[in-house]
Amino acid sequence: MxxxxxxxxxxxxxxxxxxxxxxxxxxxxxxxxxxxxxxxxxxxxxxxxxxxxxxxxxxxxxxxxxxxxxxxxxxxxxxxxxxxxxxxxxxxxxxxxxxxxxxxxxxxxxxxxxxxxxxxxxxxxxxxxxxxxxxxxxxxxxxxxxxxxxxxxxxxxxxxxxxxxxxxxxxxxxxxxxxxxxxxxxxxxxxxxxxxxxxxxxxxxxxxxxxxxxxxxxxxxxxxxxxxxxxxxxxxxxxxxxxxxxNTKYTDYFMMFIGPASILYLFYEMKNFSVSENKKLLAALVFIIFSIFFWAFFEQSGGSLSLFAANNLNNTIAGVELSPNGVNNSANSLFVIGFAALVGLVWLWMAKKKMEPNTIIKFGLAFLFLAGGFWVFYYTQFFADLNGKTSLGVFTLGWLVITFGELCLSPIGMSAMTKLSPQKTQAVMMGMWFLASAYGQYFAGILGANIAEASENATNMEKLVLYADGYKQLAIYALILGVVLIVISPLVKKLMQEVK
The missing domain is CATH 1.20.1250.20 (MFS general substrate transporter like domains)
Known part of the structure; x- marks a missing residue:
C-alpha cells in the first residue's frame, strides 16, 4: 500500500x-x-x-x-x-x-x-x-x-x-x-x-x-x-x-435563525485574530453574501424554469426531438464540460498579459452573464406560437450565457474561501459558503413561487408572458448587483490585501 x-x-x-x-x-x-x-x-x-x-x-x-x-x-x-x-x-x-x-x-x-x-x-x-x-x-x-x-x-x-x-x-x-x-x-x-x-x-x-x-x-x-x-x-x-x-414555514424559522447565528459566531471568532486576518474575513463575507443572490437566480432551474420548460417550451432543437425539461436540467452541465477549460485558458492568457481581473471583478462579471441569460429567457416570449409554446433553442442559448457566469463564480468562490480564512476557521468558512448556497436555494423557491402565484389560473400564453416578465425582473436585479460589485471592487481588494 x-x-x-x-x-x-x-x-x-x-x-x-x-x-x-x-x-x-x-x-x-x-x-x-x-x-x-x-x-x-x-x-x-x-x-x-x-x-x-x-x-x-x-x-x-x-x-x-x-x-x-x-x-x-x-x-x-x-x-x-x-x-x-x-x-x-x-x-x-x-x-x-x-x-x-x-x-x-x-x-x-x-x-x-x-x-x-x-x-x-x-x-x-x-x-x-x-x-x-x-x-x-x-x-x-x-x-x-x-x-x-x-x-x-x-x-x-x-x-x-x-x-x-x-x-x-x-x-x-x-x-x-x-x-x-x-x-x-x-x-x-x-x-x-x-x-x-x-x-x-x-x-x-x-x-x-x-x-x-x-x-x-x-x-x-x-x-x-x-x-x-x-x-x-x-x-x-x-x-x-x-x-x-x-411544512415550509418551519424551514422559514430555521433560515431566519441559522444565517444570523453563523455571522454572529464568525464575529465572535474574529476577536482571536489580527486586524489583517479580520479584513480578509470581511472580504470573504462579501463573497458569501453576494453568492446567495447568484444562486437564488441560478437555481430557478429546478423550480420555476422546470415549470416553464414543462408548459411553455417546444421539444425540438434543429429538428432533433428532445425533452424540454431534460434540456433545462442538463444544458448548463453540457456547457460547463465544453467551456470550463477554455475559460481557464482565457484567465491564464490574461494573467500573462497582466490583465487578469481579480476575484471580485470576476464575481461582478458572473452577475452580468447571469443578467444576460435571464434576458434571453425573457426574450423567448417573442418566439412563441399561439399556444404559448416557444423556442427550446433560444431558451438553451440563455443557459449558455449563464454558464459563463457560473464559471466566473463557482470554482473561484471556494478557492477564495480557503485563501481568505485563517487555518483555524477554514471549516467554519467552508460551512458558511455551503450555507450561502442553502440560502440561495431557499430564496430561489420564494422567487419562483412569486412568479408562479402571478400566473395562477392563466392561459398558457398568459403564463408564458408572466414567467418571461419575471425573468426580466431577475435580469435587471442581476445587472444591478454586478455593477455594484464592480464599483465596490477597489474597497474589497483592499480588504483582501495580498490575496489575488
Whole structure:
C-alpha cells in the first residue's frame, strides 16, 4: 500500500486516485441532479400541488440539502472521518431513492428526507479527499479540481436529462409502462448511487490514510460509541426533516435563525485574530453574501424554469426531438464540460498579459452573464406560437450565457474561501459558503413561487408572458448587483490585501 507521501509524489498530471473519486462523484451527482430535475414537475403533476407551493417546497428541500452539508462536514471532521461519512451518506441516499422508487406518491417526503441527510454526509467530504491527494503548494492542484469538477458535470448532464426524460415519457416510452415511469425515474437514482458507493468501497484501499477517522488515537470502544451515536442521531433527525420540509414555514424559522447565528459566531471568532486576518474575513463575507443572490437566480432551474420548460417550451432543437425539461436540467452541465477549460485558458492568457481581473471583478462579471441569460429567457416570449409554446433553442442559448457566469463564480468562490480564512476557521468558512448556497436555494423557491402565484389560473400564453416578465425582473436585479460589485471592487481588494 502506498504511503500518503508516495501518493502526493505522483508523476504526470493527475494521481490515479483522482480517477476513482471522479467516478464515485460522477454517479452521485447523476443521482442528485436526476432527483432535482424531477421534484417540482412531480409535485405539480402527481401530488396536486399548485405551482407556488411546489416552488416553496423545492426551495425548502434544496435549502436543507445544503444546510446539511455543513453538518455532515462537521461530523466528518470531528468523529467519522471523510470515508465513513461518505459511505454512510451514500447508504442513506440509496435508501431514499429506493423509497421513492417503490411509491413516490405516498412516501415522497420520507424518501426526500433520507436523501437530504445522505447528501449532507456525502457531498462535502469527497471534495476534501481530492484536496488531500496534493501537497500544499502543488501547482497541479487546480488542474485536479478542474478535472474533478468535470466529473460533477458529467454526472449532472446524464442524470439531469435521463431521469426526467424517462419519468415524463419523452424517452423509452415503449419500454417503460406509463404507470411506472416515475418509479423508474427515481429508481435510476438508486441504481447509480449503488454504483457510486461500490466504486468508492472497491478503490478506497488506494487512498492510504486519507479520510480515516480523526479519532485514531482514541480507544476503540469510545470511538465506536461516538460513531454509532452519530449514525443513530442522523436517523433520528429524519422525522424532524420530514416535518420541516413538508411544512415550509418551519424551514422559514430555521433560515431566519441559522444565517444570523453563523455571522454572529464568525464575529465572535474574529476577536482571536489580527486586524489583517479580520479584513480578509470581511472580504470573504462579501463573497458569501453576494453568492446567495447568484444562486437564488441560478437555481430557478429546478423550480420555476422546470415549470416553464414543462408548459411553455417546444421539444425540438434543429429538428432533433428532445425533452424540454431534460434540456433545462442538463444544458448548463453540457456547457460547463465544453467551456470550463477554455475559460481557464482565457484567465491564464490574461494573467500573462497582466490583465487578469481579480476575484471580485470576476464575481461582478458572473452577475452580468447571469443578467444576460435571464434576458434571453425573457426574450423567448417573442418566439412563441399561439399556444404559448416557444423556442427550446433560444431558451438553451440563455443557459449558455449563464454558464459563463457560473464559471466566473463557482470554482473561484471556494478557492477564495480557503485563501481568505485563517487555518483555524477554514471549516467554519467552508460551512458558511455551503450555507450561502442553502440560502440561495431557499430564496430561489420564494422567487419562483412569486412568479408562479402571478400566473395562477392563466392561459398558457398568459403564463408564458408572466414567467418571461419575471425573468426580466431577475435580469435587471442581476445587472444591478454586478455593477455594484464592480464599483465596490477597489474597497474589497483592499480588504483582501495580498490575496489575488
Amino acid at each position: 502506498q504511503t500518503i507521501e508516495q501518493i502526493q509524489d505522483f508523476k504526470g498530471k493527475y494521481p490515479k486516485q483522482l480517477w476513482y473519486l471522479f467516478f464515485s462523484e460522477m454517479w452521485e451527482r447523476f443521482c442528485f441532479y436526476g432527483m432535482r430535475g424531477m421534484l417540482v414537475v412531480f409535485m405539480v403533476n402527481h401530488l396536486a400541488m399548485d405551482e407556488k407551493t411546489a416552488n416553496l417546497q423545492y426551495g425548502a428541500t434544496q435549502a436543507w440539502v445544503y444546510a446539511f452539508t455543513f453538518i455532515g462536514g462537521l461530523f466528518a471532521d470531528k468523529i467519522l472521518g471523510l470515508r465513513k461519512s461518505l459511505f454512510w451518506g451514500g447508504i442513506l441516499m440509496i435508501l431514499g431513492s429506493i423509497i421513492l422508487a417503490i411509491d413516490p406518491k405516498n412516501f415522497f417526503f420520507i424518501g426526500i428526507s433520507f436523501t437530504i441527510v445522505g447528501t449532507g454526509f456525502f457531498k462535502p467530504n469527497i471534495s476534501s479527499m481530492v484536496g488531500q491527494l496534493y501537497k500544499d503548494g502543488d501547482p497541479r492542484r487546480d488542474a485536479g479540481f478542474s478535472f474533478f469538477y468535470m466529473g460533477v458535470n458529467l454526472g449532472a448532464l446524464l442524470g439531469g436529462y435521463v431521469c426526467i426524460a424517462v419519468a415524463e415519457g419523452s424517452m423509452w416510452q415503449s419500454i417503460v409502462p406509463e404507470h411506472l415511469r416515475w418509479n423508474v425515474g427515481f429508481g435510476f437514482a438508486a441504481i447509480v448511487m449503488i454504483i457510486s458507493l461500490l466504486t468508492f468501497t472497491q478503490t478506497q484501499k488506494t487512498l492510504s490514510t486519507i479520510g480515516l477517522s480523526p479519532l485514531q488515537e482514541v480507544e476503540t470502544s469510545k470511538r465506536k460509541g461516538l460513531e454509532i451515536a452519530t449514525y443513530l442521531g442522523s436517523l433520528l433527525v429524519i422525522p424532524v426533516i420530514i416535518i420541516m420540509v413538508a
